[in-house]
Amino acid sequence: MLSSLHKQLLNDFQQDLPLSATPYQDVADSLGVAEDEVLDAFKELQDQQFIARIGSVIAPNLIGTSSLVAMSVPENHLQSVAEIINQYPEVNHNYERDNRFNLWFVLVAKDSESLQQVMADMELQTGYKMLYLPLLADYFINLGFELDFDD
Amino acid sequence: MIDGVSRQLIELLQQGLPLVSRPYTEIAKKLHLTEDEVLIRVAKLKQQGIIKRLGVVVNHRRLGYKANAMVVFDVPDSLISQIGDHVSQFNFVNLCYQRPRQGDQWPYSLYCMIHGKNKETVLKQLDHLIESCGLQQFKREVLFSKQCFKQRGALYQALEKQQKVISNG
Structure with a gap:
C-alpha cells in the first residue's frame, strides 16, 4: 500500500527535485520528515516499479534522430510482423493500437540516412509499407503527470 | 550547443x-x-x-493508468502552433506534437497523448479538450493502445555510448 509520504513523493516532485547538493534532505525538509525516510520511501517506490527513475527528461532528437512509424498489418500477421520489428535494436515503444494502422513504434538511429535504411529494410522484411511520421514541432512543456489517488 | x-x-x-x-x-x-x-x-x-x-x-501503468490514447487531428498549418500550445496546457495531456500529413490515407498534423485509468475517463477528458480548444471542426481519430510489444530498445543505449565517443573524439 502507498503511504501518504509515497503519494507526496510521487505527485509533488515530478517537475523538479530541488536542484541542490542535498536534494533528498530538501525534499524531507519541505515535507517535515527525515532524509532517511525520504530515501527509504523512494527506494521502495523504485523496487516496486511505481517509479521508472528519478532523473531527467530531455528534449526530443537530442540523441540521434528519431521518428514515429506506423504500419497497417492484417490481424493474423500482426504478431509475426511485431516480432520481426522488435528484432531491430532501433525500435522503441512498439504498440498495437485499435486502428487500421495498428502497429506503432519509434525508431531511433544515429542520423536520418540510417533511419531511412532501417525503414527500407523493414518494409522488405515484412512486406508492408510504413508511414514515416517524424517530429516537426513539440508543443509540450513537460510538467509531469498529476496522479489521482482517490480510487 | x-x-x-x-x-x-x-x-x-x-x-x-x-x-x-x-x-x-x-x-x-x-x-x-x-x-x-x-x-x-x-x-x-x-x-x-x-x-x-x-x-x-512515474510508471503510469503500474499506478493504474492503463488506458492510453493517441489522438490525431487534421489542423490547418496556419492554426497549428496556437492550438498545439493550447492543447498542451491541459494536465491530462502527456505529449503534443506536429507531424507531417501522409496524403489521404493519413491526413493528420497534430498528435497528442492522453493517459487515464480507463477508456471512459480518457474519452471524457478528450471531449473536454475538443470543446475547450475548438477542435470539433477538424477531422480526427482516437487510437487506444492494446498490447505493448516492446518498450526501450538496445540502440537508444548504444547510441548514447557512441555519442560519448564522438563527443570525446
Missing part, C-alpha cells in the same frame, strides 16, 4: 540520480568534476531547455 562532458552528464541523469545523501558527488566523481561544477552544468542545461525536467518519472 553542448560539450562532451555535458552529454555524459545527461546520460548519467537519464539513468537516474543515485538515492544517496549527496547524489551529485557520485556523478561528479564519474565525470572528474566537482559537485559544484555538476550543479552549475545541470542548472545551465535546464535553463537551455535541453533538460525538460529533472524529477520523479
Whole structure:
C-alpha cells in the first residue's frame, strides 16, 4: 500500500527535485520528515516499479534522430510482423493500437540516412509499407503527470 | 550547443540520480568534476531547455493508468502552433506534437497523448479538450493502445555510448 509520504513523493516532485547538493534532505525538509525516510520511501517506490527513475527528461532528437512509424498489418500477421520489428535494436515503444494502422513504434538511429535504411529494410522484411511520421514541432512543456489517488 | 562532458552528464541523469545523501558527488566523481561544477552544468542545461525536467518519472501503468490514447487531428498549418500550445496546457495531456500529413490515407498534423485509468475517463477528458480548444471542426481519430510489444530498445543505449565517443573524439 502507498503511504501518504509515497503519494507526496510521487505527485509533488515530478517537475523538479530541488536542484541542490542535498536534494533528498530538501525534499524531507519541505515535507517535515527525515532524509532517511525520504530515501527509504523512494527506494521502495523504485523496487516496486511505481517509479521508472528519478532523473531527467530531455528534449526530443537530442540523441540521434528519431521518428514515429506506423504500419497497417492484417490481424493474423500482426504478431509475426511485431516480432520481426522488435528484432531491430532501433525500435522503441512498439504498440498495437485499435486502428487500421495498428502497429506503432519509434525508431531511433544515429542520423536520418540510417533511419531511412532501417525503414527500407523493414518494409522488405515484412512486406508492408510504413508511414514515416517524424517530429516537426513539440508543443509540450513537460510538467509531469498529476496522479489521482482517490480510487 | 553542448560539450562532451555535458552529454555524459545527461546520460548519467537519464539513468537516474543515485538515492544517496549527496547524489551529485557520485556523478561528479564519474565525470572528474566537482559537485559544484555538476550543479552549475545541470542548472545551465535546464535553463537551455535541453533538460525538460529533472524529477520523479512515474510508471503510469503500474499506478493504474492503463488506458492510453493517441489522438490525431487534421489542423490547418496556419492554426497549428496556437492550438498545439493550447492543447498542451491541459494536465491530462502527456505529449503534443506536429507531424507531417501522409496524403489521404493519413491526413493528420497534430498528435497528442492522453493517459487515464480507463477508456471512459480518457474519452471524457478528450471531449473536454475538443470543446475547450475548438477542435470539433477538424477531422480526427482516437487510437487506444492494446498490447505493448516492446518498450526501450538496445540502440537508444548504444547510441548514447557512441555519442560519448564522438563527443570525446
